[in-house]
Amino acid sequence: MTENQNSFQGQVLLPEGFRLASVQFGTQIQALEPDPDAPTDLYLLPGFIDTHVHGGGGFDAMDGPDGVRGMARFHAHHGTTSLLPTTLTAPWLEVMAALNGIGEVMRSGGVQGGADILGAHLEGPFISSERLGAQPPFSLLPTLERISELLALNVVRAVTLAPELAGAPLAALVFARAGVRVGLGHTAGSYEQAWSVLDALQLEEGRWAGTHTFNAMGGLEGRIPGPLGALLNHPAPFLELIVDGFHLHPGSVKLAIHAAPERVMLITDAMRAAGGLEGKSELGGQTVTVKGGKATLPDDTLAGSVLTMSEALRQTVKLGIPLERAARMASTVPARSLGLTDRGHIALGLRADLVVLDAQLEVRQVYCAGVPLLLEVPHE
Ligand SMILES: [Zn+2]
Known part of the structure:
Protein backbone atom coordinates (compact mmCIF):
# COMPACT_ATOMS: atom_id res chain seq x y z
CA MET A 1 0.00 0.00 0.00
CA THR A 2 1.20 3.53 -0.71
CA GLU A 3 -0.16 7.05 -0.38
CA ASN A 4 0.28 7.21 -4.16
CA GLN A 5 -3.32 6.56 -5.10
CA ASN A 6 -4.05 6.28 -8.82
CA SER A 7 -7.10 5.30 -10.78
CA PHE A 8 -8.16 4.36 -14.29
CA GLN A 9 -11.49 4.00 -16.07
CA GLY A 10 -11.81 2.29 -19.42
CA GLN A 11 -11.32 -1.09 -21.07
CA VAL A 12 -9.31 -3.17 -18.62
CA LEU A 13 -7.65 -6.43 -19.68
CA LEU A 14 -8.66 -8.83 -16.90
CA PRO A 15 -7.78 -12.55 -16.85
CA GLU A 16 -11.24 -13.23 -18.38
CA GLY A 17 -10.84 -10.62 -21.15
CA PHE A 18 -11.49 -6.89 -21.72
CA ARG A 19 -14.12 -5.40 -19.38
CA LEU A 20 -15.31 -1.83 -18.87
CA ALA A 21 -14.05 -1.22 -15.37
CA SER A 22 -12.48 1.18 -12.93
CA VAL A 23 -9.23 0.31 -11.18
CA GLN A 24 -7.62 1.82 -8.06
CA PHE A 25 -3.98 1.22 -7.33
CA GLY A 26 -0.98 2.22 -5.26
CA THR A 27 2.09 0.04 -5.64
CA GLN A 28 -0.38 -2.84 -6.00
CA ILE A 29 -3.82 -3.14 -7.51
CA GLN A 30 -6.24 -2.33 -4.72
CA ALA A 31 -9.73 -2.26 -6.24
CA LEU A 32 -11.39 -3.41 -9.46
CA GLU A 33 -15.04 -2.60 -10.18
CA PRO A 34 -17.25 -3.03 -13.25
CA ASP A 35 -17.97 0.44 -14.69
CA PRO A 36 -20.42 0.41 -17.61
CA ASP A 37 -19.95 4.19 -18.10
CA ALA A 38 -16.16 4.00 -18.47
CA PRO A 39 -14.71 5.32 -21.77
CA THR A 40 -14.41 2.63 -24.45
CA ASP A 41 -11.42 4.19 -26.25
CA LEU A 42 -8.81 3.83 -23.49
CA TYR A 43 -7.18 0.48 -22.71
CA LEU A 44 -5.40 -0.65 -19.55
CA LEU A 45 -2.99 -3.57 -20.11
CA PRO A 46 -0.56 -5.37 -17.83
CA GLY A 47 2.89 -3.74 -18.21
CA ARG A 343 2.86 -9.45 -12.38
CA GLY A 344 1.71 -10.27 -15.90
CA HIS A 345 -2.03 -9.87 -15.13
CA ILE A 346 -4.32 -7.16 -13.84
CA ALA A 347 -5.74 -8.61 -10.63
CA LEU A 348 -6.14 -7.58 -6.99
CA GLY A 349 -2.89 -7.61 -5.03
CA LEU A 350 -0.58 -7.79 -8.04
CA ARG A 351 2.09 -5.15 -8.76
CA ALA A 352 0.56 -2.10 -10.41
CA ASP A 353 2.67 -2.46 -13.57
CA LEU A 354 0.27 -1.00 -16.10
CA VAL A 355 0.14 0.56 -19.57
CA VAL A 356 -2.57 2.91 -20.78
CA LEU A 357 -3.13 2.85 -24.57
CA ASP A 358 -5.44 4.94 -26.69
CA ALA A 359 -7.62 3.69 -29.54
CA GLN A 360 -4.58 3.86 -31.91
CA LEU A 361 -2.68 1.69 -29.39
CA GLU A 362 -0.26 4.53 -28.66
CA VAL A 363 1.11 4.66 -25.11
CA ARG A 364 -0.61 7.35 -23.03
CA GLN A 365 0.73 6.49 -19.58
CA VAL A 366 2.88 3.83 -17.94
CA TYR A 367 2.86 2.86 -14.25
CA CYS A 368 5.75 0.92 -12.78
CA ALA A 369 4.67 -0.42 -9.36
CA GLY A 370 2.09 2.38 -9.35
CA VAL A 371 4.53 5.20 -10.18
CA PRO A 372 3.45 7.13 -13.31
CA LEU A 373 6.39 7.44 -15.70
CA LEU A 374 5.12 9.95 -18.25
CA LEU A 375 4.93 13.47 -16.85
CA GLU A 376 2.11 14.52 -19.10
CA VAL A 377 -0.46 12.30 -20.62
CA PRO A 378 -0.31 13.46 -24.24
CA HIS A 379 -3.56 14.74 -25.74
CA GLU A 380 -4.17 15.89 -29.27
ZN1 LIG B 1 20.20 -13.30 -31.09
Whole structure:
Protein backbone atom coordinates (compact mmCIF):
# COMPACT_ATOMS: atom_id res chain seq x y z
CA MET A 1 0.00 0.00 0.00
CA THR A 2 1.20 3.53 -0.71
CA GLU A 3 -0.16 7.05 -0.38
CA ASN A 4 0.28 7.21 -4.16
CA GLN A 5 -3.32 6.56 -5.10
CA ASN A 6 -4.05 6.28 -8.82
CA SER A 7 -7.10 5.30 -10.78
CA PHE A 8 -8.16 4.36 -14.29
CA GLN A 9 -11.49 4.00 -16.07
CA GLY A 10 -11.81 2.29 -19.42
CA GLN A 11 -11.32 -1.09 -21.07
CA VAL A 12 -9.31 -3.17 -18.62
CA LEU A 13 -7.65 -6.43 -19.68
CA LEU A 14 -8.66 -8.83 -16.90
CA PRO A 15 -7.78 -12.55 -16.85
CA GLU A 16 -11.24 -13.23 -18.38
CA GLY A 17 -10.84 -10.62 -21.15
CA PHE A 18 -11.49 -6.89 -21.72
CA ARG A 19 -14.12 -5.40 -19.38
CA LEU A 20 -15.31 -1.83 -18.87
CA ALA A 21 -14.05 -1.22 -15.37
CA SER A 22 -12.48 1.18 -12.93
CA VAL A 23 -9.23 0.31 -11.18
CA GLN A 24 -7.62 1.82 -8.06
CA PHE A 25 -3.98 1.22 -7.33
CA GLY A 26 -0.98 2.22 -5.26
CA THR A 27 2.09 0.04 -5.64
CA GLN A 28 -0.38 -2.84 -6.00
CA ILE A 29 -3.82 -3.14 -7.51
CA GLN A 30 -6.24 -2.33 -4.72
CA ALA A 31 -9.73 -2.26 -6.24
CA LEU A 32 -11.39 -3.41 -9.46
CA GLU A 33 -15.04 -2.60 -10.18
CA PRO A 34 -17.25 -3.03 -13.25
CA ASP A 35 -17.97 0.44 -14.69
CA PRO A 36 -20.42 0.41 -17.61
CA ASP A 37 -19.95 4.19 -18.10
CA ALA A 38 -16.16 4.00 -18.47
CA PRO A 39 -14.71 5.32 -21.77
CA THR A 40 -14.41 2.63 -24.45
CA ASP A 41 -11.42 4.19 -26.25
CA LEU A 42 -8.81 3.83 -23.49
CA TYR A 43 -7.18 0.48 -22.71
CA LEU A 44 -5.40 -0.65 -19.55
CA LEU A 45 -2.99 -3.57 -20.11
CA PRO A 46 -0.56 -5.37 -17.83
CA GLY A 47 2.89 -3.74 -18.21
CA PHE A 48 5.01 -5.30 -20.94
CA ILE A 49 7.77 -7.73 -19.96
CA ASP A 50 10.67 -7.87 -22.43
CA THR A 51 12.85 -10.92 -21.80
CA HIS A 52 15.29 -10.22 -24.65
CA VAL A 53 16.51 -6.65 -25.12
CA HIS A 54 20.07 -5.44 -25.67
CA GLY A 55 19.51 -1.69 -25.48
CA GLY A 56 17.62 1.35 -26.67
CA GLY A 57 17.59 5.14 -26.58
CA GLY A 58 21.35 5.21 -27.27
CA PHE A 59 22.14 2.81 -24.38
CA ASP A 60 23.34 -0.81 -24.33
CA ALA A 61 23.43 -3.47 -21.61
CA MET A 62 27.15 -3.97 -22.37
CA ASP A 63 27.93 -0.33 -21.38
CA GLY A 64 27.76 -0.97 -17.62
CA PRO A 65 25.32 0.37 -14.99
CA ASP A 66 24.57 3.65 -16.80
CA GLY A 67 23.73 1.75 -19.98
CA VAL A 68 21.37 -0.52 -18.04
CA ARG A 69 19.66 2.47 -16.38
CA GLY A 70 19.34 4.32 -19.68
CA MET A 71 17.79 1.40 -21.52
CA ALA A 72 15.40 0.69 -18.62
CA ARG A 73 14.15 4.30 -18.73
CA PHE A 74 13.91 4.37 -22.53
CA HIS A 75 11.86 1.17 -22.78
CA ALA A 76 9.64 2.09 -19.81
CA HIS A 77 8.37 5.05 -21.84
CA HIS A 78 7.18 2.53 -24.42
CA GLY A 79 5.26 0.41 -21.92
CA THR A 80 7.92 -2.05 -20.73
CA THR A 81 7.68 -2.31 -16.95
CA SER A 82 10.07 -5.27 -16.50
CA LEU A 83 12.99 -6.41 -18.63
CA LEU A 84 16.04 -8.62 -18.83
CA PRO A 85 19.03 -6.60 -20.11
CA THR A 86 20.57 -8.97 -22.62
CA THR A 87 24.30 -9.39 -23.11
CA LEU A 88 26.01 -9.92 -26.45
CA THR A 89 28.62 -12.54 -27.26
CA ALA A 90 31.96 -10.94 -26.34
CA PRO A 91 35.27 -11.97 -24.76
CA TRP A 92 34.51 -13.72 -21.45
CA LEU A 93 35.75 -10.92 -19.19
CA GLU A 94 33.58 -8.40 -21.01
CA VAL A 95 30.52 -10.61 -20.57
CA MET A 96 31.28 -10.98 -16.86
CA ALA A 97 31.77 -7.20 -16.53
CA ALA A 98 28.41 -6.55 -18.23
CA LEU A 99 26.68 -9.04 -15.89
CA ASN A 100 28.29 -7.33 -12.91
CA GLY A 101 26.98 -3.98 -14.16
CA ILE A 102 23.45 -5.38 -14.38
CA GLY A 103 23.82 -6.86 -10.87
CA GLU A 104 25.03 -3.52 -9.52
CA VAL A 105 21.89 -1.77 -10.77
CA MET A 106 19.67 -4.48 -9.25
CA ARG A 107 21.43 -4.28 -5.88
CA SER A 108 21.21 -0.48 -5.86
CA GLY A 109 17.42 -0.74 -5.74
CA GLY A 110 16.63 -0.66 -9.45
CA VAL A 111 16.08 2.24 -11.82
CA GLN A 112 14.01 5.22 -10.78
CA GLY A 113 11.61 6.09 -13.58
CA GLY A 114 12.54 2.92 -15.43
CA ALA A 115 11.52 -0.69 -15.94
CA ASP A 116 12.16 -3.24 -13.19
CA ILE A 117 15.41 -5.13 -13.86
CA LEU A 118 14.60 -8.82 -13.36
CA GLY A 119 18.10 -10.14 -14.07
CA ALA A 120 20.19 -10.69 -17.18
CA HIS A 121 19.55 -12.69 -20.32
CA LEU A 122 22.91 -14.18 -21.31
CA GLU A 123 22.79 -14.44 -25.11
CA GLY A 124 26.07 -16.03 -25.98
CA PRO A 125 28.82 -16.99 -25.67
CA PHE A 126 27.33 -20.53 -25.57
CA ILE A 127 26.10 -20.38 -29.17
CA SER A 128 27.06 -21.92 -32.50
CA SER A 129 29.80 -20.16 -34.45
CA GLU A 130 27.84 -21.24 -37.56
CA ARG A 131 24.70 -19.35 -36.52
CA LEU A 132 25.97 -16.12 -35.04
CA GLY A 133 23.40 -13.86 -36.70
CA ALA A 134 24.60 -10.43 -35.62
CA GLN A 135 26.57 -11.77 -32.61
CA PRO A 136 30.33 -11.09 -32.68
CA PRO A 137 32.48 -14.26 -33.12
CA PHE A 138 33.40 -15.09 -29.50
CA SER A 139 31.51 -18.37 -28.98
CA LEU A 140 32.63 -20.59 -26.09
CA LEU A 141 31.66 -24.04 -24.84
CA PRO A 142 29.40 -24.18 -21.77
CA THR A 143 31.83 -25.80 -19.34
CA LEU A 144 30.76 -26.42 -15.75
CA GLU A 145 33.54 -24.11 -14.61
CA ARG A 146 32.18 -21.19 -16.64
CA ILE A 147 28.60 -21.95 -15.54
CA SER A 148 29.49 -21.93 -11.86
CA GLU A 149 31.33 -18.64 -12.36
CA LEU A 150 28.17 -17.23 -13.93
CA LEU A 151 25.75 -18.59 -11.35
CA ALA A 152 27.88 -17.20 -8.51
CA LEU A 153 26.96 -13.69 -9.72
CA ASN A 154 23.27 -14.42 -9.04
CA VAL A 155 22.25 -12.20 -11.96
CA VAL A 156 21.49 -14.54 -14.88
CA ARG A 157 17.76 -15.19 -15.21
CA ALA A 158 17.72 -16.52 -18.79
CA VAL A 159 20.33 -18.02 -21.06
CA THR A 160 20.52 -18.82 -24.77
CA LEU A 161 22.22 -22.12 -25.56
CA ALA A 162 22.93 -24.01 -28.78
CA PRO A 163 21.91 -27.60 -27.88
CA GLU A 164 24.55 -29.24 -30.11
CA LEU A 165 27.56 -27.77 -28.28
CA ALA A 166 29.68 -30.21 -26.27
CA GLY A 167 28.36 -30.10 -22.71
CA ALA A 168 25.15 -28.26 -23.64
CA PRO A 169 22.66 -30.90 -22.37
CA LEU A 170 24.32 -30.93 -18.95
CA ALA A 171 24.65 -27.14 -18.97
CA ALA A 172 20.92 -26.84 -19.68
CA LEU A 173 20.11 -28.95 -16.60
CA VAL A 174 22.50 -27.05 -14.34
CA PHE A 175 20.99 -23.72 -15.43
CA ALA A 176 17.44 -25.07 -15.05
CA ARG A 177 18.15 -26.33 -11.53
CA ALA A 178 19.40 -22.84 -10.67
CA GLY A 179 16.04 -21.39 -11.82
CA VAL A 180 17.42 -19.95 -15.07
CA ARG A 181 15.18 -20.05 -18.16
CA VAL A 182 17.03 -21.99 -20.85
CA GLY A 183 16.43 -20.82 -24.42
CA LEU A 184 17.53 -22.79 -27.43
CA GLY A 185 18.89 -20.57 -30.17
CA HIS A 186 21.75 -19.47 -32.40
CA THR A 187 21.94 -23.15 -33.27
CA ALA A 188 23.01 -25.29 -36.21
CA GLY A 189 21.97 -28.47 -34.37
CA SER A 190 19.49 -31.17 -35.29
CA TYR A 191 15.88 -31.81 -34.36
CA GLU A 192 17.03 -34.68 -32.13
CA GLN A 193 19.63 -32.58 -30.30
CA ALA A 194 17.08 -29.87 -29.58
CA TRP A 195 14.36 -32.37 -28.66
CA SER A 196 16.48 -34.27 -26.16
CA VAL A 197 17.43 -31.07 -24.32
CA LEU A 198 13.76 -29.96 -24.26
CA ASP A 199 12.70 -33.37 -22.90
CA ALA A 200 15.37 -33.32 -20.20
CA LEU A 201 14.30 -29.80 -19.19
CA GLN A 202 10.67 -30.87 -19.00
CA LEU A 203 11.55 -33.76 -16.68
CA GLU A 204 13.45 -31.29 -14.55
CA GLU A 205 10.36 -29.01 -14.52
CA GLY A 206 12.65 -26.28 -15.77
CA ARG A 207 11.73 -23.20 -17.72
CA TRP A 208 12.66 -23.16 -21.37
CA ALA A 209 12.20 -21.14 -24.49
CA GLY A 210 13.05 -20.72 -28.13
CA THR A 211 15.34 -17.71 -28.53
CA HIS A 212 13.96 -15.43 -31.29
CA THR A 213 12.23 -18.47 -32.77
CA PHE A 214 12.84 -18.86 -36.54
CA ASN A 215 15.81 -16.44 -36.51
CA ALA A 216 19.38 -17.84 -36.35
CA MET A 217 18.26 -21.49 -36.28
CA GLY A 218 17.65 -22.52 -39.90
CA GLY A 219 14.41 -23.57 -41.51
CA LEU A 220 12.00 -26.46 -41.34
CA GLU A 221 12.13 -29.05 -44.15
CA GLY A 222 10.28 -32.29 -44.77
CA ARG A 223 13.12 -34.59 -43.77
CA ILE A 224 15.07 -32.02 -41.75
CA PRO A 225 12.75 -30.39 -39.21
CA GLY A 226 15.77 -28.97 -37.34
CA PRO A 227 15.68 -27.21 -33.97
CA LEU A 228 12.82 -25.05 -35.26
CA GLY A 229 10.71 -28.18 -35.80
CA ALA A 230 11.52 -29.35 -32.27
CA LEU A 231 10.56 -26.00 -30.74
CA LEU A 232 7.25 -25.87 -32.64
CA ASN A 233 6.43 -29.52 -31.93
CA HIS A 234 7.40 -29.88 -28.29
CA PRO A 235 4.53 -29.26 -25.83
CA ALA A 236 6.50 -27.14 -23.40
CA PRO A 237 8.80 -24.34 -24.60
CA PHE A 238 7.88 -20.67 -24.63
CA LEU A 239 8.62 -19.11 -28.01
CA GLU A 240 10.20 -15.68 -28.34
CA LEU A 241 9.19 -13.80 -31.51
CA ILE A 242 10.53 -10.53 -32.97
CA VAL A 243 7.43 -9.06 -34.61
CA ASP A 244 8.90 -5.93 -36.19
CA GLY A 245 7.82 -6.42 -39.80
CA PHE A 246 11.39 -7.43 -40.82
CA HIS A 247 12.53 -10.49 -38.84
CA LEU A 248 9.49 -12.70 -39.52
CA HIS A 249 7.05 -13.31 -42.33
CA PRO A 250 3.45 -12.91 -41.07
CA GLY A 251 2.93 -16.60 -41.88
CA SER A 252 5.73 -17.57 -39.49
CA VAL A 253 4.18 -15.52 -36.67
CA LYS A 254 0.81 -17.22 -37.25
CA LEU A 255 2.41 -20.67 -37.45
CA ALA A 256 4.03 -20.16 -34.04
CA ILE A 257 0.70 -19.03 -32.57
CA HIS A 258 -1.03 -22.12 -34.02
CA ALA A 259 1.67 -24.40 -32.63
CA ALA A 260 1.82 -22.85 -29.16
CA PRO A 261 -1.17 -20.54 -28.59
CA GLU A 262 -0.44 -20.05 -24.88
CA ARG A 263 3.36 -19.99 -25.16
CA VAL A 264 4.21 -17.35 -27.75
CA MET A 265 5.75 -14.14 -26.42
CA LEU A 266 6.88 -10.88 -27.92
CA ILE A 267 10.43 -9.64 -27.43
CA THR A 268 12.13 -6.63 -28.95
CA ASP A 269 15.75 -7.87 -29.29
CA ALA A 270 16.27 -4.09 -29.50
CA MET A 271 19.70 -2.54 -29.58
CA ARG A 272 21.09 0.86 -28.77
CA ALA A 273 19.66 2.43 -31.95
CA ALA A 274 16.04 1.75 -30.88
CA GLY A 275 14.20 5.00 -30.48
CA GLY A 276 14.16 6.51 -33.91
CA LEU A 277 17.89 7.09 -34.30
CA GLU A 278 18.36 6.50 -38.02
CA GLY A 279 21.80 6.23 -39.61
CA LYS A 280 24.96 4.66 -38.22
CA SER A 281 24.97 2.89 -34.86
CA GLU A 282 26.96 0.16 -33.14
CA LEU A 283 26.39 -3.40 -31.94
CA GLY A 284 29.18 -5.29 -30.15
CA GLY A 285 31.82 -3.18 -31.93
CA GLN A 286 30.24 -3.71 -35.36
CA THR A 287 28.85 -0.89 -37.49
CA VAL A 288 25.10 -1.03 -37.90
CA THR A 289 23.06 1.00 -40.37
CA VAL A 290 19.45 1.80 -39.51
CA LYS A 291 17.24 2.74 -42.45
CA GLY A 292 13.45 2.86 -42.40
CA GLY A 293 13.39 1.04 -39.06
CA LYS A 294 15.54 -1.84 -40.36
CA ALA A 295 18.98 -2.40 -38.81
CA THR A 296 21.66 -4.25 -40.75
CA LEU A 297 25.37 -5.10 -40.58
CA PRO A 298 27.58 -4.14 -43.58
CA ASP A 299 26.93 -7.60 -45.14
CA ASP A 300 23.14 -7.01 -44.89
CA THR A 301 22.62 -9.43 -41.95
CA LEU A 302 19.71 -8.21 -39.78
CA ALA A 303 21.31 -6.72 -36.66
CA GLY A 304 18.88 -6.91 -33.79
CA SER A 305 15.96 -4.52 -34.02
CA VAL A 306 15.00 -0.96 -33.25
CA LEU A 307 11.70 -2.21 -31.88
CA THR A 308 9.85 -1.22 -28.72
CA MET A 309 7.27 -3.46 -27.03
CA SER A 310 4.42 -1.07 -27.86
CA GLU A 311 5.44 -1.15 -31.54
CA ALA A 312 5.69 -4.97 -31.38
CA LEU A 313 2.13 -5.02 -30.00
CA ARG A 314 0.88 -2.77 -32.83
CA GLN A 315 2.70 -4.86 -35.45
CA THR A 316 1.12 -8.03 -34.04
CA VAL A 317 -2.38 -6.53 -34.08
CA LYS A 318 -1.74 -5.39 -37.68
CA LEU A 319 -1.33 -9.06 -38.61
CA GLY A 320 -4.91 -9.69 -37.51
CA ILE A 321 -4.09 -11.03 -34.05
CA PRO A 322 -6.72 -9.77 -31.54
CA LEU A 323 -5.45 -7.11 -29.10
CA GLU A 324 -6.25 -9.35 -26.15
CA ARG A 325 -3.96 -12.11 -27.40
CA ALA A 326 -1.23 -9.70 -28.48
CA ALA A 327 -1.30 -8.04 -25.06
CA ARG A 328 -0.93 -11.40 -23.30
CA MET A 329 1.99 -12.22 -25.61
CA ALA A 330 3.64 -9.04 -24.31
CA SER A 331 2.95 -9.54 -20.59
CA THR A 332 1.23 -12.66 -19.27
CA VAL A 333 3.24 -15.20 -21.27
CA PRO A 334 6.70 -13.70 -20.61
CA ALA A 335 5.81 -13.51 -16.88
CA ARG A 336 4.97 -17.23 -16.91
CA SER A 337 8.14 -18.02 -18.85
CA LEU A 338 10.15 -16.63 -15.91
CA GLY A 339 7.91 -18.05 -13.17
CA LEU A 340 6.77 -14.57 -12.05
CA THR A 341 3.50 -14.59 -10.12
CA ASP A 342 3.38 -10.97 -8.90
CA ARG A 343 2.86 -9.45 -12.38
CA GLY A 344 1.71 -10.27 -15.90
CA HIS A 345 -2.03 -9.87 -15.13
CA ILE A 346 -4.32 -7.16 -13.84
CA ALA A 347 -5.74 -8.61 -10.63
CA LEU A 348 -6.14 -7.58 -6.99
CA GLY A 349 -2.89 -7.61 -5.03
CA LEU A 350 -0.58 -7.79 -8.04
CA ARG A 351 2.09 -5.15 -8.76
CA ALA A 352 0.56 -2.10 -10.41
CA ASP A 353 2.67 -2.46 -13.57
CA LEU A 354 0.27 -1.00 -16.10
CA VAL A 355 0.14 0.56 -19.57
CA VAL A 356 -2.57 2.91 -20.78
CA LEU A 357 -3.13 2.85 -24.57
CA ASP A 358 -5.44 4.94 -26.69
CA ALA A 359 -7.62 3.69 -29.54
CA GLN A 360 -4.58 3.86 -31.91
CA LEU A 361 -2.68 1.69 -29.39
CA GLU A 362 -0.26 4.53 -28.66
CA VAL A 363 1.11 4.66 -25.11
CA ARG A 364 -0.61 7.35 -23.03
CA GLN A 365 0.73 6.49 -19.58
CA VAL A 366 2.88 3.83 -17.94
CA TYR A 367 2.86 2.86 -14.25
CA CYS A 368 5.75 0.92 -12.78
CA ALA A 369 4.67 -0.42 -9.36
CA GLY A 370 2.09 2.38 -9.35
CA VAL A 371 4.53 5.20 -10.18
CA PRO A 372 3.45 7.13 -13.31
CA LEU A 373 6.39 7.44 -15.70
CA LEU A 374 5.12 9.95 -18.25
CA LEU A 375 4.93 13.47 -16.85
CA GLU A 376 2.11 14.52 -19.10
CA VAL A 377 -0.46 12.30 -20.62
CA PRO A 378 -0.31 13.46 -24.24
CA HIS A 379 -3.56 14.74 -25.74
CA GLU A 380 -4.17 15.89 -29.27
ZN1 LIG B 1 20.20 -13.30 -31.09
